[in-house]
Amino acid sequence: MTGERTITVNPEDVKKEILAKYPPKVARKRGKQITPVSSDEKESLQVGANVRTVPGIITQRGCCYAGCKGVIMGPTRDIINLTHGPIGCGFYSWLTRRNQTRPPSDDAENYMTYCFSTDMQDEDIVFGGEKKLKAAIQEAYDIFKPKAISIFSTCPVGLIGDDVHAVAREMKAKLGINIFGFSCEGYKGVSQSAGHHIANNTIFTHVVGLNDTISDAKYKINLLGEYNIGGDAFIIDDLLEKCGISVVSTFSGNSTIDQFANCHTADLNAVMCHRSINYVADMLEIKYGIPWIKISFLGPKSTAQSLRKIAAYFEDQELIDTVEKVIAEEMVPVEAKIKEIKPRCEGKTAMMFVGGSRAHHYQELFWDLGMKVLSAGYEFAHRDDYEGRQVIPDIKIDADSRNIEELEIEPDETRYNPRKTEGQMKALEEKGFQFKAYEGMIPDMAKGSLIVDDISHHETETLIEMYKPDIFCAGIKEKYAVQKHGIPMKQLHSYDSGGPYAVFKGAINFYEEIDRMLNANIWHYLEAPWQKAPELSGKYAAE
């Protein structure tokens, strides 16, 4: 198939078809989270988000614990992450997220290959689990002598009233190492997003600012919201290093708590995944005076823009020149690869339903190949990730979001140090530079497309039936249901077994992957010869 494929399906019809199969109340609720993009006039569009999932609907979403332990703290290697609860939660979050890590030496700490749990039994539920938690921390300390231990609360812990924070304080005083707890019980909030928030707040409170050593690197940034799936953070680091930019701390791909402790010494925060971490960027600005910008290293165009933005922030001609040189150099193989692959992908269509930012940022890589995005949505984003940050003051606080703590942050008495004066920031802004700006997914959605927040299995099926996409992107739970239709499914959480896909080099990997998936022979063999031509032309055996 070649040539631009226009979207011929009316998104309003798709929405109607989807809602028809729900009980009336469910249909009303889901209707608010399904937004057709019917015209090019998109300013008034709203997408209901970060609201409860209807029970029974077959959602993609996970829980608060998964967001806290699995996503945010999972990639941090030099800390013992101890799950306080029955065995399952620790087991399922053991090595299942593909965040790679690179300890500096063969004997440097790396606990990411281990699963630590208090393995609560019924007597712990009945009589309380604090005693066992304390004993488990002591045993972990005796065997491993770690520099830090964190405790993750699972559902029953909150219900039976175990005070993990008191235990953490007591054991911290006793053992003299950093020990802190997360109140990330699975039932909190409405999705993983609550867990991201609890994890980040806790790290901000217990770790950030513990090490004031300032490195002598010239351009120091933090990368926020990059989780090193398939090695993304490695090649981002390489690219930045090539430009002369050094990363103090990445939250949290390939990370260590030592780096978190030192992150307040950076001069700029670059935010990749807006959803999981924009509030940390805000807190770092208020407390330490570090401005933040939204960037994206997914797609060559966004990568180039992001590098230019970082260089413009530092206002140093030498850096600006280096960045231009690096971009020019890196774009050569990217353009060659697009030229090679585009003819085989052009005009094909994609859908993507993941996370809190990837369903937006990955669209660019498909556009590069001449493909169209028919429908997209996030699994656990908030309205600002669709509609842009200007909507934040209008977002209603509900019973679920009220339960997730917002930290009150004040400027640090001694360490608050605005990296730019108000005048400098204003001057930059007048030149078109945007601090803490994110317009969300909506402006990039084409007329005729459909936005679906927290998509369900039934909705996925209806979209596939009506839009007939050429490729579908989501997570592991959706993968094989989609592929049974004969449509290739790319995991954008864990990248299947692929990656890295970030920056220029990763874009090349991604184009190759999409080419492979779209043009794989296997999809042509779904029918056996006798299914294609069932008429009989001969007779076997005599009658």
Added chain:
Amino acid sequence: MLLRHTPKEIKERKALAVNPAKTCQPIGAMYAGLGIHGCLPHSHGSQGCCAYHRSTLTRHYREPIMAATSSFTEGASVFGGQANLLQALLTIFTTYNPDMVAVHTTCLSETIGDDVNQIVKKAYKDGTIPEGKYVVHAATPSYVGSHVTGFSNMVKSIAVQMAEKTGKSNGRVNIVPGFVEPSDMAEIKRIAAMLGVNPILFPDTSGVVNGPLTGKFEMYPKGGTPISDLKSAGDSMASIGLGAWASAEPVKALDAQCKIPCQVQDLPIGLLATDRFVDALRTVAGVSVPDCVTQERGQLLDVISDMQPHLYGKKVALAGDPDQLIPLTEFLVTIGMKPVHIVTGTPGKAFTKRIKEITARFGDQINVQNPGDMFLLHQWIKNEPVDLLICNTYGKYMARDEDIPFVRHGFPILDRIGHAYFPTVGYKGGLHLLEKILGVLMDRKDRDASEETFELVE
């Protein structure tokens, strides 16, 4: 080293589990529910439970694993999950139209004490569950037992809540196959068919979690025990439960409820356990064993004898579930190997006793721990190295660090295929296991051979 912090020195742990050799009850219950035709498993708890179980089962089978959740929030955790479960059942029957929903609980709903039985009764009464549809439910608290316990609890609930006794024998034998692969369930049916027995096998995930690629997604694939068979299970001549941990309770419950004589056999892994299964089945069904079965037995025996030089005296470390480990250990002993370190995370006192009996010829040199974890297993291996490691995918980290030939067996297997298609039960399954074991042992021998000792013919 990937497990660089694991010391050789073993310190006793009472509170800290490291690298578990088990997971929690609800995933076993979800897997059991998938083995009923037209059934949608439902997790009564936080969304994360359902997401984690679906993800793990999906990675293990590379197949769609459909299941729903009650999506507890903080409010539901305080006020109880009745409204969530009723809403869930309404949504499920309206939108997904299953014939049955198999509800299992979680540590959350168990801790707050939701009365699922009462909620389901209410749902039947008020019509949330449509006429002719079924909801079965099992209590599967995550803080008791393991994934095997959850499987057993769900199978027992299905049996007790679905079986009907009309008093007229159906002439069939119930077989509860235990927490095994779909390939194993299919093989058990094949063996029964060779004997001329038409069993009611439940659950039966063959055809559900190893389905074909057709270009069409089937929410409820062709496989699975038909609901009519579940009902009829109350009229069978006898029940055989395979694996005491997974299947004893279900067959005993059927005996208590419908007076169906039952017996519990080991999973038919390896020569002797398969002998016992075939013998038990022919006895309760009153049939004679056809030559084709004896032929398969002889083939397995033949290969074992052919390959003795490569097997005899080789030390093996194992982790897994009791029902698998008992006959697997027996098989390893049968073929001349020496299982030296064995852990399971699933509790149950009989385990250590059985393993000690099976390995009695080795005296007290065998390390067995129940419940134990893979961290301990790794420490044992550091103290007494082995020639072969058999466990689930997580073993690959130990195998790499210690450079041990590794055969994946058990749950979950996240990085290889085959388990859904090639059984390890029955005589054929024994051959398959042997092929895998010999494959890694002989590859290792070839890898380590000097040029002059490297040989074409082995």
